[in-house]
Amino acid sequence: MPERPFLSVGRLFRAILILALLLVYVSCDATGPKPFESEVVVESYQIAGEPAAPVRLTQSIPIDSTYDINDVAVRGADVRIEKLGEGGEVEGTIPYTSDPDSAGFYRPSTAIDGSIPTIEPLGTYRLRVVTEAGAQIRAETTVPDTFSIVSASRDTATYRADEEIAFRITSSRTPGRDQAFYIFSTESLDPRKENLVPLVADFLEQSENSVLSDFVITSSPVLNEAGYTQNADGTLTLRLPWVVVTFYGPNRTRINVLDENMYDFIRSQTAQQGGGGFTPGSIPNVLEVVEGGAGIFGSMASVRREMYVARP
CATH class of the missing domain: 2.60.40 (Immunoglobulin-like)
Incomplete structure (x- = not known):
């Protein structure tokens, strides 16, 4: 039975992502419930030594709204992942194109020889997204080393x-x-x-x-x-x-x-559910690393x- 890594990993962490975002929007602090503001939600899990994985972009909606992927999918965005050097300079760029068969999915463009760039262990990658509405989203991940x-x-x-x-x-x-x-x-x-x-x-x-x-x-x-x-x-x-x-x-x-992003996201989500040993009123918000949006860009x-x- 062939394995499709992104689907397996995506299904594993998507429930965590959805629950965490719900907790963000309905959580209360000293000033009361957080007002809802729609934002772009990123979902991408890069795996060391494997071809660059897809990026999924959706628009968040109020908790009492009906979820339909065709309604919330972000279309027409400019999506790319940059490989960064030790000094933060861009060493290479992986352009992404929208998948016409999967709403909200963007997949890495293939090279002339039909290959997709491989995610390097210990490499640092930066996601850049610019939507048709002008929203700019950015996130970085440093990939863990491979093991066996x-x-x-x-x-x-x-x-x-x-x-x-x-x-x-x-x-x-x-x-x-x-x-x-x-x-x-x-x-x-x-x-x-x-x-x-x-x-x-x-x-x-x-x-x-x-x-x-x-x-x-x-x-x-x-x-x-x-x-x-x-x-x-x-x-x-x-x-x-x-x-x-x-x-x-x-x-x-x-x-x-897990990289730092995924570890922080999961442990803070666990704390939101009461599993972190925090006293009432001191539970921290879910840790996110997506600038200009929400979700997870991890490796x-x-x-x-x-x-x-x-x-x-």
């Missing part, structure tokens, strides 16, 4: 009967940070209802708002140093939590190292491995 899976404790495991699958990986370096932050995601390769694990099957049966496709891709909380083991040879050992396994059968697991390094989850 050295070994896995097993490729087949019995759900919750065996120990969690342990992955030994090489370390990844993120400029300006002492430690790397990892997040697991798991995608079912055979997402049929009869393959759901009991906990998720029961939840889906009782839920009025959830559908089967909501559970095809799931993710773990962010793992910091306390969530993995540093080995004497410099490698790290991470254990896949069973909570991210929602289907029996074949699954594809990704281990992702990550990623590795993947297929595994089989057997019924107990």
Whole structure:
């Protein structure tokens, strides 16, 4: 089953992005609810060592409005991503063109030979957008270094009967940070209802708002140093939590190292939901790095491995 990286990564983080934006617009502070102002929402996740990924642009709407991608898609924008040098100078530009088949999506233009530029590990990239209305949006990301899976404790495991699958990986370096932050995601390769694990099957049966496709891709909380083991040879050992396994059968697991933008966005969104240990009235706003708009322009390094989850 071929993988389409942007779709997998996009589905993983889109729910986080939407929820975070809702929290921004309905959050209260000492002056009361924040007045709604429509702005351009950016969504783009660049992956180290892979071709430049699409950029999605939409216009935010009031929380009580009906969402229709054809109504909120930003069309006719000038979109480009610049590769920056150590001094901030522009070393190269990746122009983007609007996708006529996907409203709001902009894809990198191909070179004469049909290739798409590759995102360099440890490189710094700047997104520039100018809309037809004249809005100017800018954001930067520094890409984490690539890493690899050295070994896995097993490729087949019995759900919750065996120990969690342990992955030994090489370390990844993120400029300006002492430690790397990892997040697991798991995608079912055979997402049929009869393959759901009991906990998720029961939840889906009782839920009025959830559908089967909501559970095809799931993710773990962010793992910091306390969530993995540093080995004497410099490698790290991470254990896949069973909570991210929602289907029996074949699954594809990704281990992702987050850049500063994605890490800040996710942890501040968690705090908005009450998971950050802040006292009432001191919960910070969602951290965003998009100048002139909202959303996320981030990057990550990623590795993947297929595994089989057997019924107990």
